[in-house]
Amino acid sequence: MKTFNPAKPDGENETLTIALPDSGTPTLGNTYQVPARCGIAVKMTAGQSIKITNPSGHQVCDFWAFYQHDLNEYLSMEHLRTSLGKIIPVPGDAIVSNMRRPLLTFLVDSSPGIHDTLIAACDHQRYQQLGCNDYHDNCTDNLRMALLAIGCQAPAIPSPFNLWMNVPVDASGNTSFEAPLCSAGDYVVFKAEYDVIIVLSACPQDITPVNGANCQPAPVDFMIFIDD
Template sequence: MQARHIRPGQGQAVELKTGQLLQIQTVKGKQVADFVAFTLGDTGEYLSTSATRATNATIVPQLGMTLYSNRRQPLFEIVEDTVGRHDMLFACCDPVRYEMLGAEPGHASCRAALTDALTDYEIGFDRIPSPINWFMNVGIQQRGELEIREPLADAGDYVVLRALKDVIAAVSACPQDMGPTNAFNPTALMIRVFRDAPLPDPPVISNGVPPPTRTGTASPATPPGRLHDTPEATVVRVE
């Protein structure tokens, strides 16, 4: 299989060259993917959720958005998104969080999984940045209270990011099973790296109307499955 399968509590790291595409996909749906990234060869520069929020003036990742580094340099563009609801406010789950929740010692966590995945790059536990949590569904109340809800992602839903710089990206399948983060039942993710062949225009849809996004946001809708139907988007073996 020309892809990487990530079980809950595990992480995977991949290197992306400028222009390459990274697809992050749920297998069974309702599963959060914690995501961090660093500049290849200069890990002092990393994907910054605060710079991304500030530069885009929003707290929710959206289709077409550029994701920025802590030096406010563009690292990724969100080029496809079949869900439309993600989070860039919450920290990774970590051992202390599970201890606070009363879990048995040794519960798997995104922070530990990402640390393990990045071992070869010598990025330790304390240098894991605040993540983008793909598919995490956070409701925001009137006074700023945050409510974690079950993800809107169904089986096979995905996002695709275009690298705007050579980067190391790491993804963990969140093992949170003590709340609605992953609908109380963490499941696997798939990640794939595609070459930098330009994508063609989206296929013409018979009735001339693109499919609606599930959230009804103003983002331009992109037909799901575009990558899979595109012969130019050759899959790169990443295992």
């Protein structure tokens, strides 16, 4: 039986070649783009903030954060839901790790506030279940490759904070995949409370309407800054 290696991608794409220089260190105030279907890792120090923008208004962004000094600590949606007592964070909420520490604070959300903390990142196996016979870009591999591109390895595949992903839960507990409810140019802002590595994936999902009714993945923009 094949041994599972959380750091090893099942395939490859442009993510491996688009890393920020100096092992993922951004220039403050610069706007960067995560190409459609790809991922990027970026280092943040405590006190810096990240603004993530949805230029098209229909693109989901899988969002992870790892503690820079020990990647075995990372944002955990399971611990987050327990900490908050709800399934969707809002500005003012602490975004906690699997060690129950607030690695980030959610500062701003210009969208209607519909995000997802329930659904695992898409992966090669998910697309096989959806009928893909060949390799399909996926957020799990984007996470792996984004970290490899800056000289790191994923210690695990945590469930992401799926920004702008619309997964309603009905009164019977059933879920469905619906188009995002945000508008072009909507953005969110998070502040790093510790040194972290952020990974963003412009979700490649083009079979279900996760990225809009037309199922067309699009880029995501981000910027790192410090409030004066």
